[in-house]
Amino acid sequence: MTQLPTRKIVQDPSSVDAAIESRFSARAFLPKPVPRELIEDILHVASRAPSGNNAQPWKVYVLQGASRDSLVGKVCAAHDAIRANPALAAEYREEYDYYPRQWISPYIERRRENGWSLYGLLGITKIDKDKMHAQHNRNFRFFDAPVGLMFTVDRIMGQGSLLDYGMFLQNIMVAARARGLHTCPQAAWNSFAKINLPHIGAGLDEMLVCGMALGYLDETAVVNTLHTPREAVQGITTWLD
Numbered sequence: 001m002t003q004l005p006t007r008k009i010v011q012d013p014s015s016v017d018a019a020i021e022s023r024f025s026a027r028a029f030l031p032k033p034v035p036r037e038l039i040e041d042i043l044h045v046a047s048r049a050p051s052g053n054n055a056q057p058w059k060v061y062v063l064q065g066a067s068r069d070s071l072v073g074k075v076c077a078a079h080d081a082i083r084a085n086p087a088l089a090a091e092y093r094e095e096y097d098y099y100p101r102q103w104i105s106p107y108i109e110r111r112r113e114n115g116w117s118l119y120g121l122l123g124i125t126k127i128d129k130d131k132m133h134a135q136h137n138r139n140f141r142f143f144d145a146p147v148g149l150m151f152t153v154d155r156i157m158g159q160g161s162l163l164d165y166g167m168f169l170q171n172i173m174v175a176a177r178a179r180g181l182h183t184c185p186q187a188a189w190n191s192f193a194k195i196n197l198p199h200i201g202a203g204l205d206e207m208l209v210c211g212m213a214l215g216y217l218d219e220t221a222v223v224n225t226l227h228t229p230r231e232a233v234q235g236i237t238t239w240l241d
Contacts, residue, residue, distance in 0.1 A: 019177040024228070026182040026213070027118075027138065028221030029145035033064075034214060038179060039147065046171035051164035057157050058168045061200040063148040071148070071199050075140040075192045083133055094190040095155075095207045096162075114228055121226055139188040145215035150189070150196060152206040165209055176214060184213040 012018060039062060051057060063071060082088045103111060124131045142148040151169070153161055173183045189196055189211035196208055217224060 014178070016174065016178075019174045023173050023177050023183070024224075024226075025184045026145075026217050027143045027184060027223045027226075028218040029143055029182070029213065029215035030218050031144065031146060032216045034147050034181065034216070038181075039214070042172055042175045042179065042181075045175040046168055049164065049168040049171045051167075052160050055157070055161065055164070057153045057161040057164055059152045059154075059202075059206065061150040061152070061202070063150065063200070064146060067199075068142065068146070068148050071196065072141050074195050074199065075189070076137055078192060078195060079133075079137055079140055092191045092194065095193060096190075098187045098190060098210075117228070118223070118226055121222055136188070139186055140192075142186075142211075142213040142215075143184055144218075145184070145213035147214040149212040149214055150200050150202075151209040151212070152197070152200075152202050153209050154205050155207045156205065162209070169210070169212070172212070180216070181214060182217040186211040186213065 043060060047056070047058075049058075078088075078092065082092070100107070119125070119132070119135070122131070122135060124135060138144075149172075151165065153165060169185060173185065176183050187210050190208055193208040196202075196211075197206065202208075
């Protein structure tokens with residue numbers, strides 16, 4: 001078996017590699033505002049993402065200030081109501097399956113490791129239902145980030161547009177890191193599309209893809225010390241000579 005070269009440590013902090021490797025899902029942000037010009041710059045760079053036939057299927061809604069706070073209030077109230085009456089969950093459904101309907105190995109093990117690593121850092125156990133609910137609610141507060149992004153796609157588009165969308169979202173996260181910002185992509189918002197879409201003024205022909213928190217990292221928050229592991233290249237790659 002050919003020995004693969006040892007991964008070099010990134011030396012240039014302004015490089016693309018450094019932006020990629022320093023990106024992680026931040027879950028605590030500072031209230032420091034993000035200038036509109038900076039957000040526009042990030043979206044401009046991200047728009048160079050490839051897409052089939054150059055369809056560019058992405059639509060972006062930027063929430064700040066009152067619009068952000070109002071959506072946070074609406075969705076947190078709905079989330080609290082579901083906890084009080086679980087039957088209400090039937091009113092809130094994702095429009096597409098982000099996660100599998102049945103988890104299998106090795107994905108279920110990775111999911112469990114991720115969840116309990118996070119809760120372990122926060123001192124939350126399986127029986128701490130109140131704390132767990134409060135942590136879930138943090139999603140719907142954009143983890144206190146001053147900028148919330150919502151992404152939609154026209155329902156008429158095919159599944160390939162979601163692949164295109166992933167590349168666009170990655171570009172946003174990497175471009176944000178290159179400018180000293182952090183992000184957290186959030187599928188949690190998808191269940192509350194019936195609240196989100198009217199709030200942002202999306203058309204009836206649009207489907208919510210996901211949300212994202214954007215802002216400056218709170219470096220004092222213990223939750224931001226969580227860095228999830230990745231499989232080695234050897235474990236995900238088949239070499240055909």
